Amino acid sequence: MIQQGGAFLNTDIAVVGGGASGLCAAIEAKKFCPAADVSIIEKLPKCGKKIIATGNGKCNLSNVNLSSEKYHGSVNAMNIINNAPDCYEFFTKNLGILCVEGSEGRQGGLYPSSNSSSTVLNALRLKIQELGINEICGFDVNSFRQIKNGFALYSLNDQICCRKLIIAAGGYAGTSFGTDGSVLRILKDMGYKISRISPAVAPLRVSQNQLKGLKGVRAKGSISAVHKGRILRTEKGEIQFNENNISGVCVFNLAYLFRDYENLVLRADIMPHMTENELADYLFCIRRIRRNYPLEEFLTGLFVKNMSVYIVKNVLGKSPESKISSLSDNDIKILSYRIKELEFNVTGCSSWQNAQATYGGIHADCINSKLESVLHKGLYFCGEILDTVGDCGGYNLQFAWSSGITAGRNCGISLKGDYYDKNK
Template identity: 30%
Template sequence: MMAAGKAAESGSSVILLEKMPSLGKKLLITGQGRCNITNNLEVKKFIADCGPQALFLFGPLTRFGFESTLKFFEELGLKCKLERGGRYFPESDSSRDVLEALEGYLAAGRAKVTTNVRVTGIRKEREGFSVTAGTEVYRSNRLVIATGGKSYPGTGSTGDGYSWAADLGHKVTPLKPSDVPLNVKEDFVKELQGLSLKNSELTFGRGSKKIKYFGEMLFTHYGISGPIVLDASRAVGLWLDTGPVDCHLDLKPALDEETLNRRLQREIVESGKKTFKIFIKEYLPAKLIPVFIALCGIGDDLRVNQLNAAQRKKVIELLKDIRFTVTSLRGFDEAVVTAGGVDPDQIDQATMESKKVRGLYFCGEILNLDGPCGGYNLQIAWSTGFLAGKSSGEK
């Protein structure tokens, strides 16, 4: 939408082909319907958070970064507000307003929008391109491919563009779900389904490599999800290529073992007659208690003043370190974004034109560019879409 609108504004005659009955199905579900439209990170930090291939983004982000994005939407009548973590959302908290702003932009430039048209093939002709959609063939001098990734395929993003890119001679790096929940081996984790922990710390490890995340996580019927897990999935996904990954949950990250031990000793003295099951309520959310007691191997009717040193040590150990094993990523249908895709090395970062096929442009998630949750992925789409539209529209 950004690319088509910008190309139309630049004076070209534009047709946007969309296979769904309406535009922006995925945009509507972004940010849980609120659309985290961008973030205010410096270009260097943005790129570092997205990983090595994101160096490519230096061009697009310096030409059309978050400030340009906010200005662009403001000119379309959409004001945004800044929230925690430098994230921007529409003031109205409605992703539909973002979609309507873009639809207005397309209409203002007289871009022709054709929905319910699924492109099935693309050919480079002697002059320009032919684009096949069922029995229809569209011809154009220049072509922008913005078919997105493979995640949440129900929104229309089924990865159709990757094979066209490959057929036209582009390298497509392996695709992988990213910003995605994780499957866990241990059954006790599944018993915690629905439990959300706000201030937890997860450490993922493989051999001497360790990576820590602090914040909110959620237990599910298959394993773990929630903001810190989605963030972690980017790094953990790479390790999972060569086998399972250890995960350690610290339920009391603000307290070291010694402090926790002193507190436990003191409270045992104060409430010695309580059963362990009642006593431990002070430390844990209700849903976690049966699982925790089972992991401790302590009878729940045991009075706390009867706990021996080894049992107290076990309680402390588990409060600081519940271990489980991550076996795999969940699938594309649950992934916020697709990692992998058209290799940006084959794209001109000033114009988004293919270095392989003149007149062909790529933008958005189809590229091997992706970031964590937090406005990164839409900003990538805005920046690359703006440049693809501008340069394809101007020629």
């Protein structure tokens, strides 16, 4: 049992990390082995801080459009999701949370009907209290090792021993939520294969010179990640131009590609509802009716002023004060082409503080179908620490729930089997 206030603590199952996957893992472990003493080990003063921030505080629980194309990494996320209980049923029947399809601009996103992430966290806490699961907060794991009949976890001053261990410590994204990658570094030192780490679901950085004049501009369109002329992926949505990066959900869904491709280019089509020829015809018409106005007014009615001036200056290299009548037919054709293919050279991904997820982590070679380690029997993994990342729109939380349920369930069943073998 846990002896609060002591330096040496014992528990049957320790879950390192009190985030989405860790809370689900603890609940499932206790459900499948009711006799077990289950403890959640969290480095922050309270569990679930990152859950509160998800979905802009509305908690995008999942998405009705789940598919393998939405996940990236060595771990097969859809296999885990398909073999875990349905997310909708888990929340409605087990936690009493009514899920509805949201209208946040992300097709198919599932949200709590309250539209509040605190509802989800409170429901999880109620279940944890009901099951008698311990929460040990303020315990920062700086090392752990396998011992006889289990594992020993160490913080600066304290030690916890457990028979089974579930690691749900997250990755590097969102450092203010306690996920700084420290546990991944420990695991690497223990011999685990860690896929290359990179921020994901994040803005992509572009040089300030390429974005000069566009800060604060938003444009609906499509945007592609291009490498050596080959389009890797295209997303549609609102493109947001900032001082030194480009963001928006459509860009977030391309960010993971930066890890594997050098010299990545973002190609934006900010007039997606027109073909290049249709746009050219329209611009010829505008040249005729506005011929005596300055060039800065040429694209008025199509784009906001900042974007209009940016295109004239950067595509044609002309002064915005020049007359529209100075545009040649070839200028119009160039404008039509470039408006459909505005290109920006990616210089990097945004910082971990601005990233919503981690691309990379514990490689699939290190786990079995039960999410148990192949190196240390009795050790399980779930959540963002595994090498898989989903698109923006509830996909990462869905994997957190499903992997947490899977790891917790298998851990509980394994411990229950140990009890049975011991008492035969």
